[in-house]
Amino acid sequence: MRKIRKSLWHRHKLYRARRARPKSKATFIGVTGSSGKSTAAALLGHILASHGPTYTQVLANAIDALASMLYRRMWKAGEVDYVVFEAGAYGVDTIRPMAELLKPHVAVVTMVRLEHLASFRTLENVALEKRALVDALRPGGLAVLNADDPHVLGMASGARHRVVTFGLTDGADYCVTDTRAAYPEPLSLKIRWRGGTLDLKTRFPAEYLWLPTAAAVATALELGVPPEKVAARVATFQPLANRCQVLVTDGGPHFLVDSAKAPWHSISLAFDMVAKAKVAGKRIVLGQISDYAGSTRKYRDAYNAEREIADQVIYVGDNAHRSGAGQADRDGGRFVELRTPREVSDHIKRTAVAGELILIKSSSNLHLERIALAWTHDVKCWVPVCGKRSGCQGCGLFEVPFEEHRDHVRRRRRAQGWQWLRSLLMADRRR
Template identity: 30%
Template sequence: MIALSLAEIADITGGRPHDIPDPSVRITGPVVIDSRQVEAGSLFAAFAGEHVDGHDYAERAVASGAAAVLAARPVGVPAIVVADVEKALGALARAVVGRLGTDVVALTGSAGKTSTKDLIAQVLQAHAPTVWTPGSLNNEIGLPLTALRATEETRHLVLEMGARGIGHIEYLTGLTPPRIGLVLNVGTAHIGEFGGREQIARAKGELVEALPAEADGGVAVLNADDPLVRAMSARTKARTVLFGEADDADVRATEVRMTPAGQPSFTLHTPTGCGEVTLRLYGEHHVSNALAAAAVAHVLGMSTQEIATALSGADTLSRWRMEVTERADGVTIVNDAYNANPESMRAALRALAAMGGAARVDGGRTWAVLGPMAELGDASLAEHDAVGRLAVRLNVSKLVAVGGREASWLQLGAYNEGSWGEESVVVSDAQAAIDLLRSELRPGDVVLVKASRSIGLERVALALLSAEGEVADR
């Protein structure tokens, strides 16, 4: 964060200094909400959570080097006391971003946000100093924390924005007003909360509505292949740049193909030229994500060849998202267990099928270890059934459905699609899945693990990657 005095922070947040002997003391370290992450000169923001109250850790934070605490009440150490810590944090972020004048790139979508954000970050970092959202910290707390990591040297600030309802993205764009807004897609993630795809589109479109006009540099980067996203061009005064495989897309891909390992390769076209891209990521769905990143980089002035080179060198930055690890015994584990919705589940299954092509040459099998997809409301049964059917259509060797009724719906879909033998099985929990896989896996197998984050199915992948998870040659 740019250095600010405690007096300046109190003024920005409308707070009251408490137990601060010298208001001219400056915050020179990061703003954190975990006392274990405090560095010298930090500002510790104390949030009262459901299970832990950050105010109880204020003294520890100052003892560890924090210059002061942003708090809702006096805490016995130097603090700026505010009416609402969350709103104060947002006000601080807005002030800092406004002073910096950095290019703010915001992105949203139903699926692929974090993977695309990571691609954009790596491409732009090759061009100029860039700060981006770590992991999926895309809410009213995570977003300002990310923005406050920006400094005078930061040229690009890349912010992922999530939404749980109407008005959420509008609020986030008010904290860190973007010049460039990217909408990836409108799917069925959280459809149980929103009530329908049209409502999801309404919420995601708040991003393009917040952009400045074209005359002021505003640019909306929209998916030409998603009708609900393409239609958002009518909701913004910003210039529109389309990406996708549609013929009229400004940034598009041709000659899309897959490597034997399941990594996509294609020719990238922008208004300034073309270049060859081979991604290190797995699955054809990353082509759209890469095009979105390329469109943002094009808007910010990078050449097509610079973009193609940076995309070809980009890796997965965020954990548990199509993390591919080959064990010493030849079993490949694909940990995509951070989250799941119908769109990302289908994409992951197709990636597994592509990776399995090479595995089957060596006698390996493909395993889909799938758990529930949350927040689908009345669409849950149909969506789980459809995923089970797709696993069969893609010729996945083994479907392991983990959990309760959603697992039975996954297996029902597989059964109705023609999986009548031992190709699919329901197990009660993650440990049961681990026990089954440890007894059945053999060299050459490829295992996909995926479910909604709340299920914690990453335990399966992590257990299989531990030393005891390896299997003997059989």
């Protein structure tokens, strides 16, 4: 019965969403890609908000979230000028229904990589899935594509809409040059386009984040945001939580928290960020690697790269024993193998050096962001795997023991309900 009710509610939301979408006069922008889409969408929304009323939805990027966004808001003409939605693929034919519901005026594609391996198997299948967003563009729509990725650039073939490209390639419409980042110096870059050259300074700690930056900037410029306003907004954008987020503690370590995802294709980029950092001490905490083909040797390959750039490497989780670290590295403290996030947190607190840089890299299931949060909060939720997809900051219950989460949420909802009722009674009295 519960499944039937859930299915009926899902259909009802989709019906309401389809009716709501044509009522809005806003420009709808869909952003997808194997990596970088959350940052690109959030940055684009941040830029557009300086140009007109904007609604941005990232991280909650499946069709249920899109339907809820559309049917609950029921935008009227003039209320919102831009809607930015991040579209995520969770399996074969999951983007197409979202794209057809969104009916985007603009489609942005960051890159194609082999993620969700069990579902897609090949890069070509991933590209076909991402292309659904481009194919759903409204007449006269705009596709903003990564010129450096042949699978993304291939989406321009047979296009019945306008296409602009961005990338390091000389022929890109928005050509990226002079990328520099070496922590604590943040990313800076230049973008050359038909309007001239735009100098950009960001708050990102890594050079590879030029890609979502360029995607957002190219889209904003194409939508008519003045270049000087684009540059000013880029300079004030803070990285998303757990996506190359910088957390500096008072008298303790500097954390680079990249615990939202860890596909094999991007692991080396995170290590390169640490290698280029200009700090005295460096450590790397590695949890779960996600979506890789082949054997568990990937953990050994990662350790061979890590030990060359970090003073200490800490492996945590069920695959911690797969590092292949030699006994000399273990005895000398170059490698530490632990099982739970709390053990890592305790170890770092015992051994921390002021000003050292610690990269926390993992897929989201381990919620390793708690290691950094424990320096500024009283973290009490240390269950190794909680099953929640949202980060600890989004959940907001990391200061509550996991076994008390359900009761805590019930009490909070009850209090909110009473507060809502009191506000209604007060309003009646004022009448």
